[in-house]
Amino acid sequence: MLDLVKLPVLLRKCINMKIRKGDKIKVIAGKDKGREGIVEKVYIRQETVLVPGTNLYKKHVRKSEQMPKGGVVEVPRPLSMGKVMVICPKCKKPTRVGYMREKGSKSRICKKCKSTI
Numbered sequence: 001m002l003d004l005v006k007l008p009v010l011l012r013k014c015i016n017m018k019i020r021k022g023d024k025i026k027v028i029a030g031k032d033k034g035r036e037g038i039v040e041k042v043y044i045r046q047e048t049v050l051v052p053g054t055n056l057y058k059k060h061v062r063k064s065e066q067m068p069k070g071g072v073v074e075v076p077r078p079l080s081m082g083k084v085m086v087i088c089p090k091c092k093k094p095t096r097v098g099y100m101r102e103k104g105s106k107s108r109i110c111k112k113c114k115s116t117i
């Protein structure tokens with residue numbers, strides 16, 4: 001069943017998402033601080049992002065066809081959006097993302113160089 005109370009909030013979040021799939025980000029906190037990567041997935045509800053190569057944890061897997069011996073694989077875990085910053089493709093710096101309204105549409109801008117990203 002659709003949660004009508006929560007839906008508008010989620011929609012608003014969706015529109016105001018500062019990080020999008022395909023964005024280059026830099027990790028600014030936690031054990032992977034300083035690491036860079038490309039956002040593979042955005043979890044809006046959880047406010048986390050999945051970035052391959054960051055926040056890895058070891059997962060033990062059972063024997064399977066792909067892994068006949070079983071063993072340990074490293075799996076990326078989603079990172080909180082508060083722990084990452086978008087790297088602006090124009091000025092190549094980790095930046096905060098702002099919004100600019102023009103002609104009824106909203107565009108994402110880099111707060112450092114003011115260019116649309």
Ligand SMILES: [Zn+2]
Nearest residue numbers: 088091110113
């Ligand atoms: Zn910039």
